[in-house]
Amino acid sequence: MDGFSIAIIAAVVLIILVLVAGVKIVPQGYNYTVERFGRYTRTLTPGLNIIVPFVDAIGRKMNMMERVLDVPSQEVITRDNATVKVNGVNFFQVMDAAAASYEVNQLEVAILNLTMTNIRTVMGSMDLDELLSNRDEINARLLHVVDQAVSPWGVKTTRIEIKDIDPPADLVESMGRQMKAEREKRATILESEGRRQSAILEAEGEKQSQVLEAEGRREAAFRDAEARERAAEAEAKATKMVSEAIAAGDVQAVNYFVANNYISALEAIAKSPNQKVLMMPLEAANVIGAIGGVAEIAKEAFGEPTTQKRSSSRVPSGGNKEG
Numbered sequence: 001m002d003g004f005s006i007a008i009i010a011a012v013v014l015i016i017l018v019l020v021a022g023v024k025i026v027p028q029g030y031n032y033t034v035e036r037f038g039r040y041t042r043t044l045t046p047g048l049n050i051i052v053p054f055v056d057a058i059g060r061k062m063n064m065m066e067r068v069l070d071v072p073s074q075e076v077i078t079r080d081n082a083t084v085k086v087n088g089v090n091f092f093q094v095m096d097a098a099a100a101s102y103e104v105n106q107l108e109v110a111i112l113n114l115t116m117t118n119i120r121t122v123m124g125s126m127d128l129d130e131l132l133s134n135r136d137e138i139n140a141r142l143l144h145v146v147d148q149a150v151s152p153w154g155v156k157t158t159r160i161e162i163k164d165i166d167p168p169a170d171l172v173e174s175m176g177r178q179m180k181a182e183r184e185k186r187a188t189i190l191e192s193e194g195r196r197q198s199a200i201l202e203a204e205g206e207k208q209s210q211v212l213e214a215e216g217r218r219e220a221a222f223r224d225a226e227a228r229e230r231a232a233e234a235e236a237k238a239t240k241m242v243s244e245a246i247a248a249g250d251v252q253a254v255n256y257f258v259a260n261n262y263i264s265a266l267e268a269i270a271k272s273p274n275q276k277v278l279m280m281p282l283e284a285a286n287v288i289g290a291i292g293g294v295a296e297i298a299k300e301a302f303g304e305p306t307t308q309k310r311s312s313s314r315v316p317s318g319g320n321k322e323g
Contacts, residue, residue: 021053031097033059043097060101066093066158069112073164076120082128085166089159090115090146096154104153111150115160118145128167135162 025048026032032044036056044051044058051057073087092111094100104110122141123131131138139160147157167175 018053022051024049024051024058029063029065031062031064031094033062033098033101035059040098040102060097062094062097062100064094064097066091067108069108069115071112071115071119073166074116074120076123078123078128078131079125080127082171083168084123084128084131085164086119086123086162087164088115088119088162090157091159091161092150092155092157094154095156099152099154107153107155110153111146111155111157114149115142115146118142118149119162121145128171131165132167135165138162 024032024044026044026046028046030046032049033040034042034044034051034056035058036052040059041056069090069092071088071090073085075083076086077083090111094107100107119142122138122145126134126138139162142160142162143157146160150157
Protein backbone atom coordinates (compact mmCIF):
# COMPACT_ATOMS: atom_id res chain seq x y z
CA MET A 1 0.00 0.00 0.00
CA ASP A 2 1.26 3.40 -0.88
CA GLY A 3 1.04 6.45 1.29
CA PHE A 4 -1.98 7.83 -0.54
CA SER A 5 -4.09 4.83 0.27
CA ILE A 6 -3.06 4.99 3.88
CA ALA A 7 -4.03 8.67 4.01
CA ILE A 8 -7.44 7.92 2.55
CA ILE A 9 -8.03 5.15 5.07
CA ALA A 10 -6.93 7.43 7.91
CA ALA A 11 -9.26 10.18 6.66
CA VAL A 12 -12.19 7.79 6.53
CA VAL A 13 -11.47 6.55 10.04
CA LEU A 14 -11.16 10.11 11.26
CA ILE A 15 -14.48 11.06 9.67
CA ILE A 16 -16.13 8.06 11.33
CA LEU A 17 -14.66 9.00 14.69
CA VAL A 18 -15.81 12.61 14.24
CA LEU A 19 -19.31 11.48 13.37
CA VAL A 20 -19.40 9.14 16.33
CA ALA A 21 -18.13 11.83 18.67
CA GLY A 22 -20.25 14.66 17.25
CA VAL A 23 -23.59 12.97 16.58
CA LYS A 24 -25.62 11.88 19.63
CA ILE A 25 -29.01 10.16 19.58
CA VAL A 26 -31.02 10.67 22.78
CA PRO A 27 -33.82 8.14 23.40
CA GLN A 28 -37.33 9.20 24.37
CA GLY A 29 -37.77 9.81 28.10
CA TYR A 30 -34.15 10.87 28.67
CA ASN A 31 -32.13 14.07 28.65
CA TYR A 32 -28.35 14.22 28.29
CA THR A 33 -26.21 17.00 29.70
CA VAL A 34 -23.31 18.31 27.62
CA GLU A 35 -20.01 19.24 29.27
CA ARG A 36 -17.25 21.20 27.56
CA PHE A 37 -13.95 20.58 29.23
CA GLY A 38 -15.86 19.43 32.33
CA ARG A 39 -18.28 22.39 32.46
CA TYR A 40 -22.03 22.08 31.80
CA THR A 41 -23.09 23.89 28.64
CA ARG A 42 -26.47 22.59 27.52
CA THR A 43 -28.98 19.73 27.64
CA LEU A 44 -29.74 17.38 24.78
CA THR A 45 -33.41 16.46 24.29
CA PRO A 46 -34.69 13.20 22.73
CA GLY A 47 -33.75 12.74 19.07
CA LEU A 48 -30.65 13.45 16.91
CA ASN A 49 -28.24 16.01 18.38
CA ILE A 50 -24.85 17.39 17.19
CA ILE A 51 -22.03 18.32 19.57
CA VAL A 52 -18.49 19.50 18.98
CA PRO A 53 -16.33 16.41 18.67
CA PHE A 54 -13.48 15.95 21.09
CA VAL A 55 -14.47 19.24 22.81
CA ASP A 56 -17.96 18.49 24.12
CA ALA A 57 -18.80 15.33 26.00
CA ILE A 58 -21.94 13.75 27.44
CA GLY A 59 -22.06 14.43 31.16
CA ARG A 60 -25.14 12.80 32.76
CA LYS A 61 -27.88 10.71 31.25
CA MET A 62 -30.96 11.69 33.21
CA ASN A 63 -34.21 9.71 33.23
CA MET A 64 -37.06 12.22 32.80
CA MET A 65 -39.92 9.76 33.31
CA GLU A 66 -41.91 9.54 36.53
CA ARG A 67 -40.31 7.08 38.90
CA VAL A 68 -41.40 5.23 42.01
CA LEU A 69 -39.20 5.19 45.08
CA ASP A 70 -40.01 2.58 47.70
CA VAL A 71 -39.80 3.95 51.24
CA PRO A 72 -38.75 1.13 53.60
CA SER A 73 -40.49 0.43 56.90
CA GLN A 74 -39.41 2.50 59.88
CA GLU A 75 -40.58 3.03 63.45
CA VAL A 76 -42.43 6.24 64.27
CA ILE A 77 -43.31 7.47 67.77
CA THR A 78 -46.61 9.33 67.79
CA ARG A 79 -47.53 12.29 69.95
CA ASP A 80 -49.22 10.03 72.49
CA ASN A 81 -46.06 7.86 72.74
CA ALA A 82 -47.32 4.94 70.63
CA THR A 83 -44.72 3.20 68.46
CA VAL A 84 -45.85 2.14 64.98
CA LYS A 85 -44.09 0.82 61.88
CA VAL A 86 -44.72 2.77 58.69
CA ASN A 87 -43.75 2.31 55.05
CA GLY A 88 -44.78 4.00 51.82
CA VAL A 89 -43.93 5.01 48.26
CA ASN A 90 -42.76 8.25 46.68
CA PHE A 91 -43.60 9.15 43.07
CA PHE A 92 -41.29 11.81 41.61
CA GLN A 93 -40.24 13.15 38.22
CA VAL A 94 -37.13 15.06 37.12
CA MET A 95 -38.15 18.33 35.48
CA ASP A 96 -34.69 19.91 35.08
CA ALA A 97 -31.93 17.49 34.07
CA ALA A 98 -29.11 19.95 34.77
CA ALA A 99 -30.33 20.77 38.31
CA ALA A 100 -30.96 17.12 39.10
CA SER A 101 -27.46 16.26 37.84
CA TYR A 102 -25.39 19.00 39.43
CA GLU A 103 -27.39 20.36 42.40
CA VAL A 104 -27.50 17.13 44.41
CA ASN A 105 -25.39 14.01 44.67
CA GLN A 106 -27.20 10.64 44.53
CA LEU A 107 -30.62 12.03 43.79
CA GLU A 108 -32.68 8.95 44.73
CA VAL A 109 -30.84 8.50 48.04
CA ALA A 110 -31.41 12.16 48.89
CA ILE A 111 -35.12 11.96 48.06
CA LEU A 112 -35.48 8.72 50.05
CA ASN A 113 -33.85 10.13 53.19
CA LEU A 114 -35.82 13.34 52.91
CA THR A 115 -39.08 11.41 52.63
CA MET A 116 -38.31 9.16 55.61
CA THR A 117 -37.35 12.14 57.77
CA ASN A 118 -40.53 14.02 56.96
CA ILE A 119 -42.63 10.90 57.61
CA ARG A 120 -41.27 10.78 61.14
CA THR A 121 -41.84 14.52 61.55
CA VAL A 122 -45.39 14.64 60.23
CA MET A 123 -46.67 11.42 61.77
CA GLY A 124 -44.86 12.06 65.06
CA SER A 125 -46.92 15.23 65.54
CA MET A 126 -50.21 13.30 65.48
CA ASP A 127 -52.00 10.99 67.90
CA LEU A 128 -52.42 7.32 67.06
CA ASP A 129 -56.14 7.67 66.38
CA GLU A 130 -55.47 10.53 63.97
CA LEU A 131 -52.71 8.51 62.38
CA LEU A 132 -55.00 5.59 61.62
CA SER A 133 -57.98 7.61 60.44
CA ASN A 134 -56.39 10.52 58.52
CA ARG A 135 -54.15 8.96 55.90
CA ASP A 136 -55.25 11.43 53.25
CA GLU A 137 -54.22 14.32 55.46
CA ILE A 138 -50.86 12.68 56.15
CA ASN A 139 -50.22 12.11 52.43
CA ALA A 140 -51.13 15.73 51.61
CA ARG A 141 -48.84 17.14 54.30
CA LEU A 142 -45.94 14.92 53.27
CA LEU A 143 -46.38 15.83 49.61
CA HIS A 144 -46.35 19.54 50.38
CA VAL A 145 -43.23 19.37 52.57
CA VAL A 146 -41.17 17.02 50.37
CA ASP A 147 -42.09 18.79 47.14
CA GLN A 148 -40.87 22.11 48.51
CA ALA A 149 -37.61 20.48 49.66
CA VAL A 150 -36.78 18.80 46.31
CA SER A 151 -37.85 21.74 44.13
CA PRO A 152 -34.29 23.26 44.01
CA TRP A 153 -33.04 19.94 42.63
CA GLY A 154 -35.24 20.19 39.57
CA VAL A 155 -37.52 17.40 40.83
CA LYS A 156 -41.31 17.37 41.13
CA THR A 157 -42.86 15.09 43.76
CA THR A 158 -46.21 14.02 42.32
CA ARG A 159 -47.52 11.70 45.07
CA ILE A 160 -46.55 10.26 48.43
CA GLU A 161 -48.62 7.37 49.73
CA ILE A 162 -48.44 5.67 53.12
CA LYS A 163 -48.92 1.95 52.51
CA ASP A 164 -48.91 0.27 55.91
CA ILE A 165 -49.23 1.46 59.50
CA ASP A 166 -48.55 -1.43 61.89
CA PRO A 167 -49.10 -0.79 65.61
CA PRO A 168 -47.74 -3.32 68.16
CA ALA A 169 -49.83 -6.43 68.86
CA ASP A 170 -50.75 -5.41 72.42
CA LEU A 171 -51.81 -2.01 71.17
CA VAL A 172 -53.98 -3.60 68.48
CA GLU A 173 -55.61 -5.78 71.15
CA SER A 174 -56.26 -2.75 73.34
CA MET A 175 -57.72 -0.89 70.39
CA GLY A 176 -60.00 -3.86 69.70
CA ARG A 177 -61.29 -3.82 73.27
CA GLN A 178 -61.76 -0.07 73.08
CA MET A 179 -63.68 -0.39 69.82
CA LYS A 180 -65.88 -3.11 71.31
CA ALA A 181 -66.61 -1.00 74.38
CA GLU A 182 -67.37 1.99 72.20
CA ARG A 183 -69.76 -0.01 70.06
CA GLU A 184 -71.49 -1.44 73.14
CA LYS A 185 -71.78 2.10 74.48
CA ARG A 186 -73.33 3.27 71.23
CA ALA A 187 -75.71 0.31 71.24
CA THR A 188 -76.76 1.11 74.82
CA ILE A 189 -77.26 4.76 73.94
CA LEU A 190 -79.33 3.86 70.88
CA GLU A 191 -81.40 1.40 72.91
CA SER A 192 -82.00 4.01 75.61
CA GLU A 193 -82.89 6.55 72.98
CA GLY A 194 -85.34 4.08 71.46
CA ARG A 195 -86.96 3.44 74.83
CA ARG A 196 -87.18 7.18 75.45
CA GLN A 197 -88.80 7.80 72.09
CA SER A 198 -91.17 4.90 72.72
CA ALA A 199 -92.12 6.29 76.14
CA ILE A 200 -92.64 9.74 74.63
CA LEU A 201 -94.83 8.35 71.88
CA GLU A 202 -96.76 6.20 74.37
CA ALA A 203 -97.30 9.17 76.67
CA GLU A 204 -98.34 11.27 73.71
CA GLY A 205 -100.78 8.58 72.63
CA GLU A 206 -102.18 8.26 76.15
CA LYS A 207 -102.55 12.02 76.30
CA GLN A 208 -104.43 12.05 73.01
CA SER A 209 -106.56 9.15 74.24
CA GLN A 210 -107.41 10.99 77.45
CA VAL A 211 -108.20 14.14 75.50
CA LEU A 212 -110.46 12.20 73.16
CA GLU A 213 -112.07 10.38 76.09
CA ALA A 214 -112.67 13.67 77.88
CA GLU A 215 -114.12 15.09 74.68
CA GLY A 216 -116.37 12.03 74.45
CA ARG A 217 -117.48 12.37 78.07
CA ARG A 218 -118.14 16.05 77.56
CA GLU A 219 -120.17 15.36 74.44
CA ALA A 220 -122.04 12.51 76.20
CA ALA A 221 -122.75 14.72 79.21
CA PHE A 222 -123.98 17.43 76.90
CA ARG A 223 -126.23 14.92 75.12
CA ASP A 224 -127.49 13.52 78.46
CA ALA A 225 -128.18 17.00 79.77
CA GLU A 226 -129.98 17.88 76.58
CA ALA A 227 -132.02 14.65 76.80
CA ARG A 228 -132.88 15.30 80.46
CA GLU A 229 -133.78 18.86 79.60
CA ARG A 230 -136.08 17.71 76.84
CA ALA A 231 -137.56 14.98 79.09
CA ALA A 232 -138.10 17.59 81.82
CA GLU A 233 -139.71 19.90 79.32
CA ALA A 234 -141.95 17.08 78.13
CA GLU A 235 -142.80 16.12 81.72
CA ALA A 236 -143.47 19.72 82.60
CA LYS A 237 -145.64 20.11 79.54
CA ALA A 238 -147.53 16.89 80.38
CA THR A 239 -147.94 17.95 83.99
CA LYS A 240 -149.14 21.35 82.86
CA MET A 241 -151.64 19.78 80.52
CA VAL A 242 -152.86 17.41 83.27
CA SER A 243 -153.03 20.27 85.76
CA GLU A 244 -155.03 22.33 83.30
CA ALA A 245 -157.32 19.35 82.70
CA ILE A 246 -157.79 18.83 86.45
CA ALA A 247 -158.44 22.48 86.93
CA ALA A 248 -161.05 22.28 84.20
CA GLY A 249 -162.71 19.36 85.99
CA ASP A 250 -161.77 16.61 83.55
CA VAL A 251 -162.09 13.37 85.56
CA GLN A 252 -160.61 11.25 82.77
CA ALA A 253 -157.36 13.25 82.92
CA VAL A 254 -157.16 12.58 86.65
CA ASN A 255 -157.72 8.89 86.06
CA TYR A 256 -154.99 8.81 83.40
CA PHE A 257 -152.51 10.70 85.56
CA VAL A 258 -153.10 8.54 88.65
CA ALA A 259 -153.04 5.27 86.68
CA ASN A 260 -149.85 6.21 84.90
CA ASN A 261 -148.04 7.00 88.15
CA TYR A 262 -149.44 3.87 89.74
CA ILE A 263 -148.11 1.67 86.92
CA SER A 264 -144.72 3.41 87.10
CA ALA A 265 -144.56 2.79 90.83
CA LEU A 266 -145.34 -0.89 90.34
CA GLU A 267 -142.65 -1.17 87.64
CA ALA A 268 -140.05 0.46 89.89
CA ILE A 269 -140.91 -1.88 92.77
CA ALA A 270 -140.68 -4.90 90.47
CA LYS A 271 -137.21 -3.87 89.22
CA SER A 272 -135.83 -3.17 92.71
CA PRO A 273 -132.98 -5.64 93.58
CA ASN A 274 -133.97 -5.70 97.24
CA GLN A 275 -137.51 -6.90 96.62
CA LYS A 276 -137.88 -10.65 96.23
CA VAL A 277 -141.62 -11.19 97.06
CA LEU A 278 -144.40 -8.75 96.23
CA MET A 279 -147.74 -9.07 98.10
CA MET A 280 -149.78 -6.55 96.14
CA PRO A 281 -152.96 -6.65 94.03
CA LEU A 282 -151.34 -6.85 90.64
CA GLU A 283 -154.41 -8.05 88.68
CA ALA A 284 -155.89 -5.71 86.18
CA ALA A 285 -159.25 -5.66 87.95
CA ASN A 286 -157.66 -4.57 91.20
CA VAL A 287 -155.75 -1.83 89.37
CA ILE A 288 -158.96 -0.62 87.77
CA GLY A 289 -160.67 -0.77 91.13
CA ALA A 290 -157.94 1.27 92.72
CA ILE A 291 -158.20 3.78 89.91
CA GLY A 292 -161.93 3.96 90.43
CA GLY A 293 -161.43 4.64 94.12
CA VAL A 294 -159.03 7.42 93.36
CA ALA A 295 -161.47 8.83 90.86
CA GLU A 296 -164.16 8.94 93.52
CA ILE A 297 -161.82 10.92 95.76
CA ALA A 298 -161.19 13.33 92.92
CA LYS A 299 -164.89 13.80 92.34
CA GLU A 300 -165.35 14.65 95.96
CA ALA A 301 -162.56 17.19 95.58
CA PHE A 302 -164.43 18.77 92.70
CA GLY A 303 -167.66 18.93 94.78
CA GLU A 304 -169.63 15.88 93.58
CA PRO A 305 -170.64 13.72 96.60
CA THR A 306 -169.96 10.10 96.20
CA THR A 307 -173.36 9.29 97.73
CA GLN A 308 -175.10 10.93 94.81
CA LYS A 309 -173.00 8.90 92.44
CA ARG A 310 -173.77 5.73 94.28
CA SER A 311 -177.52 6.51 94.54
CA SER A 312 -177.71 7.39 90.93
CA SER A 313 -175.92 4.30 89.95
CA ARG A 314 -178.23 2.01 91.99
CA VAL A 315 -181.24 0.41 90.28
CA PRO A 316 -184.39 0.71 92.45
CA SER A 317 -186.12 -2.52 93.21
CA GLY A 318 -189.86 -2.55 93.62
CA GLY A 319 -189.97 -5.36 96.13
CA ASN A 320 -188.21 -3.43 98.90
CA LYS A 321 -190.40 -0.32 99.05
CA GLU A 322 -192.02 0.47 102.30
CA GLY A 323 -195.70 1.04 102.48
